[in-house]
Amino acid sequence: MKTWLHSWRAAVRIARRDAWRAKGRSSLVLAMIALPILGVSAADLTIRSAELSVPERLERSIGTADAAFRDAGFGGAPLLQTPQGDNAVPEKDDDNTPWPSGTTDPGKVIPADSRWITDTVGGAKLTTVHGLLQTDVRELKADDPIAKGITTLLDGRYPKKADEVIATSAFLERSGLSIGSTVSARNFDRPYRIVGSYELPDTLTTAQITALPGAFLAPYAKAAEKAGAPGPGAATTYLVQRAGGFTWNTVKEINTKGVLVVSRAVLLDPPADSEVPFYQRSGWGDYRSSDGADAMLLASVATVVGLAMLEICLLAGPAFAVGARRSRRQLGLVGANGGSRSHIRAIVLSGGLVIGVSAAVVGTVLALILTLALQPLLEDYLGQRFGAFDVRPLELLGIALLAVLTGLLAAVVPAVTASRQTVLASLTGRRGVRSTSRVLPVLGLIALLLGAAIALYGSVVTDQFVIVAGGSAIAELGVVAMTPALVGLFGRTGRWLPLSPRLALRDAVRNRGRTAPAVAAVLAAVAGTVAVATYTSSSDAQYRAEYTASLPHGAVSFFQMEEGGRDVRAVADAVQRYVSVDTRADVSRVAVGKPGCSAWGEGPGCGRYEVMVPPANVCPMWAPTTDGSDPSLKYTPEQRRTMLRDDWRCKQDEGGGVYVDGGLLVGDARLLKVLGIDAPGAVEALAAGKAVTFQKPLVAKDGTIGIKQITDPKAAEKASMENKPAPGKVVSVPAHLVTSDTKTYGLQVLMTPATAKAAGLGTAPVGAYFSTDRLPDTEQRQKLDAELASIGAGVDLVIEEGYVSDDSIFLLALTVFAGLVTIGAAGIATGLAQADAEADLKTLAAVGAPPRVRRTLSGFQCGVVAAMGVVLGSVAGLLPAVGLRLTEERERIRFHEQTVAEGWGGDLTPPYVPIVVPWETLAALLVAVPLGAALLAALVTRSKGAVARRAAT
Template sequence: MSVFTGWRAALRIARRDALRAKGRSALVVAMIALPVLGVTAADITYRSADLSPAEQLTSRLGAADALYSDAGLGPIQQMPDGDMYDSASGEAPSEEPAPIDMRGAFPEGARALSQQSVPATVTTTYGIASVEVVEYKTSDRMARGRIDLLEGTFPRGTGEMVATEPFLDSAGLHVGSAITVTPSGKKYTITGAVELPADLEAKQLYADPGAVIAPWKAMADHDKKVPAPNAGSAQWLVEGPGRAGISWADVLAANKAGAVVTSRQVSENPPPDSEIPLLRSHPDYNATGTGSEETSAALVTVVAMTILEIVLLAGPAFAVGARRSRRQLGLLGTCGGDRSQVRAVVLGGGLVLGGAGAVAGVVVGLLLTVVCRPLIEDWAGHRFGSLVIRPTDLLVIAVLGLITGVLAALAPAIVAGRQSVLESLTGRRGVRRGSRVLPVTGACVLALGVLVAVFGGTSGDSTLVAGGSVVAEVGLLACIPVIVGLLGRLGRGFPLSPRMALRDAARNRGRTAPAVAAVMAAVAGSVAIATYMASTLAESDYDYTPMLTEGTISLSAGDAEAVERLPAARAAVEHNMAVTGGRADISRVWAGSDCNVYYEDETSCGSMTLVKPTGKGHTCPLADKGARALATRLSADEHRAMMQTPACVDARFSVGTFSSDSNNIVVGDAALLDTYVKLHDPAAAAALKAGTPVLLNEAYAENGEVTLKADHRYNPKDKENLKLHPGKARKTTDRLKVYVAKPEYATTPGIRMILPQRTAERLGLHTQPYGSVYAVSHQPTDAESQRTSATIDQAGGGLWVQSNSGPNDRRSTALLILTLFAGVVTMGAAAITTGLAKADAEADLTTLSAVGAPPRVRRSLSGFQCLVVALTGVLLGTAAGLVPAVALRLVDLRDAMEQMREQPMESPYTPIVLPWATIGLLAVVVPLLAGGLAAAFTRSRVALARRAG
């Protein structure tokens, strides 16, 4: 018999065996298909989300040939893509050039479409909302690809608009709703809902050119109380004459007129460097980054652990399948089959089921990506240009799945070929002692892998991080049989079913260990990514600088006229927002003229300065001349501790939330301490009542006093103040006794010192009510903000409510999605491996029923078997996943420390935060759910099988 004939027979036997045991074959196929599915979906999603240059141009230009805009520099020179440009003279103009006549820059015979935006307030279902209104002919064919209509129709006149879906949702509006642009009072009807494929979260309104800005400007010219529209400069989408496009010659001509051009034709077919004038004067503009040749540490680690996961998921399936086919393989031996033919049959099973799993994984992964595409696009924040399916990629993934199936069947094939015919026919496994060398070797390999990964993290070598993580996981795999063997000793005090499950796992560790390894592999990568993301989220939270203290909002008046409307605005806030009862009123304070504009003579306005003493405890060591030398000696923790001291904290909390200068001095009373500062100190309240300022940053105090310098100069153009304060400018330096708060209050956003009203008057300073701060139970919702804005606008406007926007929460959303994904993968792997283990233990379950065990014991035993496998795998996977996560954070720490030494004020804070929610879900919820499902889907009764032999 030839080799091909023998393999043909082996494949035929494998195919028939797979069809005969459909349940077991389905589990084996699922084992291989699961990782192939994930890789296929990830490949298609990655390539589809990464827009091609042509798709990026479409998102910017729509169906137009070019985008023209005024550079504001006079004649310019630009790069072909239009992203970089400079003045043709190489110097900035001495004065701002007049806006150019853009139509003169277009090629002769071209068709142009203008776009101009203006910030405005419009009425909503709840009240009033601020939104960007864009004048743009959305119904024109040049807008296709840039703006897409989802519902309704495009505007057909000056009284109609379309809106993006996010704006409609936040405003409680819908197609057909009527809105009013409040400054002009003109009403519009929303005729359609649109989306921007490049920005699905944009909140904008679109109207035809001339529908909003022109009537608003006319109203402002007629009524001086109406603010003029602050419209941005117009841009133009241009279609070349005769659809010839916009050539490089057209771009150069437009540059002479002062227009910067992004041309589709030029971007796709750039001219040679010799024809680019900008490169002759600035050769460095052509130095584009080639990107790192080395793959990022995170990507290498994830890919390496994914490959290991595929092997571990497929290996147990074929090991169990080979044991279930022992009798058939024994019969093959009795018919004259040799060891190579027995191995061929097992490998044929790997080839058949591996091929089926690879094909099923690719097909299901493709279909799943197509079905989930809208959800993926919404999460990514932009639409795919097209669903990019590369047959070569899918073929490679399928071939890898097939090869993985064959390799996973290799070890079971070798074991099956070594078994005697008698042992295969009787089904006896014999008693084998576990190897003592394997766990010791595994422990050594585990320690070596951890050391390599940590060293890679400290040295910034991504290859060592990935390699060390995989080596550590392999070492942990070698220790799994011993760990599983110890489980049997834990069952002594448990009831019957969990005790039997633990002992069965320990007795059949050859079956349990691969199942645990599969779950561990599924969990390790998820925990690694979740830990890394949770850590970077904590770093982002640390770097976030709040405008207000947590749980507060502020009401601010823009000018003296708006101050008169403060009582009505306060009533609106207290009625519409979740105010908890705490309110503190604030006044701003200044010396001399209240200058809010720049004058030629900077000394023509008064000033007020809180002098910071010099010396230790007052000057930040990271801001003086020896900062770099100091930074090289500091650890990350020491640098963080120093940055949080009062002397250095101003580098992070110097925003003037309640004042126009950087001194952050406000006038307030004891209510401000309780409501905003969260300083519940009777002594501080008593100090304010007695006229003593409260200093929140002790670095400005010396011997319990601060130095306040004031320049009571008045702007010569401020005739009213000059009449009230004739004579020479007066300068004062006052030493004030202050109450110094504890160091932790130095981080209070926007306030450095609270000055009592009577003290400000005694010092000759000017004060004016600024607004109020409130304690709230939650940040204002869109509806609450819009209701409040409507009430304030009806009272005359000029006031606004401010709240903390908070750090970017997209990472937390991604972490939630990752947690759910990890739970599904873990539960699926646990269910599949437990199903295979149950199939392997079918004889034991049959014996259990034969000796009179109640039907519920069978269910509970299956449930606890699944629980043991899932819980053990999750705990080991969590430990394995922490290795690459910690190593990757060490890479980040190394980069942050290098940046700190170059810029000492930059924080090297790179915490390692465990995602307890993810770990809790995986370690508690998923195993319990997997065990419950296993028990629910296990038949209580089973028909006794015919005795073999």
């Protein structure tokens, strides 16, 4: 034991001395190992610090209160809840009856010996320097001790009067206001002075103002109702303090009165699952995350870590090998003085140990420093403040041990190779005749064939993504194992190359122990990039084929569904100012009730309408039944397929960009022009006072369409639950049916304002359509967005640009990443080649080779490694992508066939799942990356090198 310890101490001292002497090579390997450790350690520190403890979460949500009481919306009916208070169901859950609904007052169930405050949150459009901004409005006595921790005051003071508010820094930044400014709401002219700024620790980007309880939301709701505008939609939470807190039994008792409770005591000491009735309810027991999901996450993390270690070992291994060869005289002296092969292995392994420990220390220390320094930036990026700076020594130690293990693994093969050198060969510097192993390529070929077979089996037989991915990984490892033999095959092409590339290729083949790992590292990076790029390009082609345009290319539309369309004209004028408009078509909707109602008929005095389908035109599968059962179940799958294919009543409507009920718009012939609808007789029918419809089931036998005006939405909802017709007045409008196969972009019925007026239908502006000469550029879009923000209207603006892929930037990023890894790996291999072949370069200089030969040779050495890795990686990367796409295709086809066989599918067209090879990405990798690597290596290489003296014998 003592001898073993002393020998390793000596080996470590020798390795430390060698690492210090070869500072360049040591720094390179240290950086390769330390960078991943830095990233993983920083990520661990960031995640742990951002992951709040239970007390920290409670402080930010309920302050110092012992519990938060909320109305569950079940009208006071007893309920069951989770211990966290994030979900609840009625205690009586009958599948045949709807859930209870309504409101209840949580304040009535607060124990008498408690102290409480209210926390109410709503919303309003507030005036700003730029116009209007949709903002959260909170009513909370923020300086009360119960509310401590919910808000963080940054500047100024808390409000003390009813006309004072504080605002988040995000609101002040977006609105252009500051402390001392006044703010008011739309339809509510009362001014409020901003007396302070604050932030919400959990949501730094939220635009919010806070007033005293009862100072804003209640009077604003009255003003909005008077103006016919939507109210603030406020919700109130009661923050309660009580001696002894609220136990789980107390929470369940309060649940019987229809109130949801978030208890500090319960969250700090949660009950067992068996004591939670919510988890016993059928269908809700799996509400929490499953162990399978956690296992999948751990498997993904392990895979990423394993691949990272493989990359580092492949790149760092040759560096240790070159270091061992450059120290072969020293290692030979160890053998000449009685050292065994184990001593030589220990010296080389100690090099990996020294570098690994140094990388672990450097990476961990830098991670601590950078995380602390960048914490404010990280908090702003994540949008929330961290909790306590959470350093978990065991996790950091585990990450650091990965660095040590990586260094040791990278030095294993060089250590074994160095120990096999004879003392004579080490002292004389002769390498001897070396042959590559024939076992490794055979094993690699077996792994390649086995992995390809597994991937093929997974994609064709089982349709399991995991099997395809596992088989592809085995195949790629097989290619990595075959790399030395493949490098030898590449060497046979050297006979057709000029001098410099032939020398570079010959050097790469003769030193496969140095070249093969670098090629394998490039192969792995490129294979992953090609796989993802192929899968992404194929998916992008599929999405492009499935894309449904909401408007003709270049057309623009918008809708305002709220406040009776009061801002429609202003928005339409803004669009016309900033967009090159050819034709403008203003449209309205049918309005039921008083002016100012939204399109959904919400609020007192507001109603809605329905476009009726005559009973004779209703598809038999969708016809209502008296008992409320599903009518489609009365038919066999074959009958359902036949009806979907042949019965015109069962044809499904096409999607589009019309957001009003029944696709009914009130406009004129200009709308047809904008949408490109050139249907015979449509314009004449509009002029004759008829409604133009594109849906045959809507037209009755007498050539009219029916529109039902529903003035009591609640009665209509009750009738719908009882499977009865909604009560309302039906008006008939003469109709013209367009039978041609015309794309209508969701428009089903169009009538003129005169026709609607003649039928006794009220209308309200809802939006406009525009045809354009050209698409607006970025500057025009920004100006239009600013104008719409100043108007403050809640509009849904659509500019039809056709299918726009979001993957182009992603593919570019992948290509750049693969290029950087490739150039880095090739550069490392080139640097090692220069260090290893310094004697050959000096010999070239001695025999009169021009200076540029050194630079040219260096460039071709780097280019050769990059080219070999890119070619092999491109071929290896296609296998997993093709396998995954075949799996996805079979899965979609099977689902489609099952849906069609059962008669439920409306679309009988088989799914389109293409396989597209990203030729642009492959071209960039195959041509640009090796060329760039060669040029970069040539530029950074010195042309001249000193002629060495003859070595002493």
